[in-house]
Amino acid sequence: MGVAHLSQRGKFMAIFNIQKREIECKIVYYGPGRCGKTTNLEYVFKAFKRQVTGEMVSVDTEGDSTLFFDFLPMGLGKINGCDVRVQIFTVPGQQKYSSTRKLVLKGLDGVVFVADSLAVRREKNLISLKDLQQNLKEYGQSITRIPLVLQYNKRDLADEGVPIMSVEQMERDLNRQLKVTSFEASATKGTGVGKTLQECLKLTLISLHKELQWSK
Template sequence: MALINPKKREVQVKIVYYGPGRGGKTTNLEYINEKFRSRIKSEMVTVKTYNDRTLFFDFLPFDIGMIKGYTIKVQFYTVPGQVKYNATRKLVLRGVDGIVFVADSMTLRQEMNIRSLENLAENLVSFNKNIETIPLVMQYNKRDLETEGIPVLPVEVMQKDLNTSLKAPYYTASAVNGENVAVTMKRIISMTVMSIREKLELGGNE
């Protein structure tokens, strides 16, 4: 559940970008950090691991309203995608309120996407969270590679692989070009805030 800070009259919402290594999670957050600079309320912190990175920063969302009179602050995180950093991925997921799953559209990354989604489901269970019910947006990234002659998976195949049972909202994207990065971000913020409001109205944390 989101952290509620009575002193600052602030609700802290945690959104994590998850997915396979080098799929575009970091590029998403770097684009957001640059494009919406006036909304960023902290420096972007980078924790480097070999060939991978974890990023996080605070963000004040667009006209999203308030929750029970409290202002909303979003904390964006990425996780390292490589298998060997699962302990770090699990740690970053602690207290998560919403997730963007960034899948790599390259054909040769098909199996890695599937494994990463399975890993996300497993790690959520350890925090008594369910991938079927947590606010989740799918992003099929790197669609621009098709114009460079690099084989990419048809969206229908990615939907079948990753989204058949979840039926989460999804966007095709190019994080490098910024295509649908902001749309993805706004959708997950909206879904997550709505979910938190509903929980509080049902008698959650005050």
């Protein structure tokens, strides 16, 4: 024995190896197609070399959209005497990949929802957030209880003269009920990417620590 899979209804799916004192948790980047989930991960891969423990794997199509998922393994070192490893995934955001998206979501411990700031993508953000809520529900999890962070990506496009939504509008659209921490970001430039991930990791680890009591 020694490996505990916390898979009770509505709880987490992190793997806790009691003997080795290792925890492996799963963070998923969710959001509409072309919102910048993969770009977030690419930046994390480049900027957090010290924490990255393996190659980033991307499976994409000819059109450069994520096909199945992107995957990036990270190690956070020892926290409260436990070695914490993190598997980061992105889901394919396009409508037609809904079944794959659901498969990738399974067993997650924390979510970063990446919203597209472009005004023309407003409806897609709403549909994707609803899709996340529904998929979590089908796995017995609740969007209001899962560690969740919102990221308003592509803020830099305001400088290009294209219509983007104000942060206030995005908060009203996406965060009025959730009331979770949100960050403005530009994944291509790296702005806000680290903060978003750090906050998600923090919330996830607090939540897991509460659940697993691993320092005891």
